[in-house]
Amino acid sequence: MRVPRGRVPPLLLVGLALGGCASWLPFAGTKxxxxxxxxxxxxxxxxxxxxxxxxxxxxxxxxxxxxxxxxVNDDVITLTELREQVLYYKVEAHxxxxxxxxxxxxxxxxxxxxxxxxLQEAGREKVTVDEAEVTEExxxxxxxxxxxxxxxxxxxxxxxxxxxxxxxxxLREQLxxxxxxxxxxxxxVSVTEQEVDHYLxxxxxxxxxxxxxxxxxxxxxPEGERTDxxxxxxxxxxxxxxxxxxxxxxxxxxxxxxxRDGTAKDGGDLGxxxxxxxxDEIESxxxxxxxxxxxxxxxxxxxxxxxxxxxxxxxxxxGLTRLRQQVRDVLFREKYQARLEAWLGEIKKxxxxxxRI
Numbered sequence: 596m597r598v599p600r601g602r603v604p605p606l607l608l609v610g611l612a613l614g615g616c617a618s619w620l621p622f623a624g625t626k627x628x629x630x631x632x633x634x635x636x637x638x639x640x641x642x643x644x645x646x647x648x649x650x651x652x653x654x655x656x657x658x659x660x661x662x663x664x665x666x667v668n669d670d671v672i673t674l675t676e677l678r679e680q681v682l683y684y685k686v687e688a689h690x691x692x693x694x695x696x697x698x699x700x701x702x703x704x705x706x707x708x709x710x711x712x713x714l715q716e717a718g719r720e721k722v723t724v725d726e727a728e729v730t731e732e733x734x735x736x737x738x739x740x741x742x743x744x745x746x747x748x749x750x751x752x753x754x755x756x757x758x759x760x761x762x763x764x765x766l767r768e769q770l771x772x773x774x775x776x777x778x779x780x781x782x783x784v785s786v787t788e789q790e791v792d793h794y795l796x797x798x799x800x801x802x803x804x805x806x807x808x809x810x811x812x813x814x815x816x817p818e819g820e821r822t823d824x825x826x827x828x829x830x831x832x833x834x835x836x837x838x839x840x841x842x843x844x845x846x847x848x849x850x851x852x853x854x855r856d857g858t859a860k861d862g863g864d865l866g867x868x869x870x871x872x873x874x875d876e877i878e879s880x881x882x883x884x885x886x887x888x889x890x891x892x893x894x895x896x897x898x899x900x901x902x903x904x905x906x907x908x909x910x911x912x913x914g915l916t917r918l919r920q921q922v923r924d925v926l927f928r929e930k931y932q933a934r935l936e937a938w939l940g941e942i943k944k945x946x947x948x949x950x951r952i
Contacts, residue, residue: 661673661674661675662674662951663951664677664704664950664951664952665704665707665708665948665949665950665951665952666947666948666949666951667708667711667712667715667946667947667948668712668715668946668947668948670711670715672704672707672708672711676707677700677703677704677707678700680703680706680707681696681699681700681703684699684703700952701952704950704952708948708950709939709943710772712939712942712943712946713772713775713776713939713942714768714771714772715946716775716779716942717771717772717774717775718771720775720778720779722771722774722775722778723771724767724770724771724774728770729763729766729767729770732766732770733745733748733762733763733766736748745759776935779938780931780934780935780938781931783934784927784930784931784934785930786923786926786927786930790926791919791922791923791926794922794925794926795910795918795919795922799910802910802918803870803910804869804870804871805869805870806869806870806907806908806909806910806914807867807868807869807907807908808867808868808869808870808881808882808904808905808906808907808908809865809866809867809868809904809905809906809907810865810868810881810902810903810904810905811846811847811850811858811862811863811864811865811902811903811905812850812854812856812858812863812865812877812900812901812902812903813836813846813849813850813853813854813856813863813900813901813902814854814855814856814897814898814899814900815829815832815833815836815853815854815855815892815898815899815900815901816829816855816897816898816899817829817898826894829898829899830892830894830899832853832899833892833899833901834892836849836853836892836901837889837891837892837901840889840901840903841889846862846863846889846903847862847863847864848862850862850863851863855898863903870882874895876895877895877900877902880893880900880902881902881904882904882907884902884903884904885904886904886905886906886907887903887904887905888903888904889901889902889903890902890903
């Protein structure tokens, strides 16, 4: 999507404010003073207002519109922060069905707590982010927004009710979290060749089912009524066609000439297929062939068929190399997710968390 200069859609900057290097991390928190109640109503985010989101009150019974909703070690999360996350979530939902405000608020509060814990962990690990890294991240966002100067970027940010300093602070925090996740999670995950071998052995049948093949097809049907004589004539025609192919005739050209299948105009090309996409009585004949080989005529209820296997993926050579890398990636993601959940569990276990909603 091309973004005209000076007209940056609100959602892009909402995503900029909330998204970061750790794409799975929806929100990164900010340090707040220990204020129990603030009676000044917060201004709704410009991005949410521009997108027409309804501002949910999320006020307590006394009509107070801001208060502490969670304490995370020596930090707090306020109702204003939680309220903004509900608004942002609704904006990004594009009118899709979302949970009711109370349920959504509790779900998003859990994410805010996790985000705050990760940021605190980054602080304990003395993770630092220099200005050059923040500048590089901003340049990446500018490229996505198709803005050529920092001034254009800053002007666009201001139109959404944000400031460049706010964006820089949020990006710095997200880069810190990404670094601590690499240190505590990514660098501690590895996949061995033995694990890849074991996965291939355990899942070989399923993996072979997912391999593709490319074939061509000629169909000879009985002319007129399907009498014994008609089938006999079709068999003789198919045998003559097969003889031409054995003598070196081009399969595609012969298919265009004699086949009564819908693929005849394409030289009998069935395209790229996966196991199970054709009738078994035809597919089984194709998969018996070696690449380049043509089958003898065989009969089904439709008529006499001649098939040619053009190519087939196998669990060997380059195909096996690609598959091993795919398996390695799958196993890494599984281990990464397990390690990430374990690490989050560890930091939650030793944290002091008090939820006040």
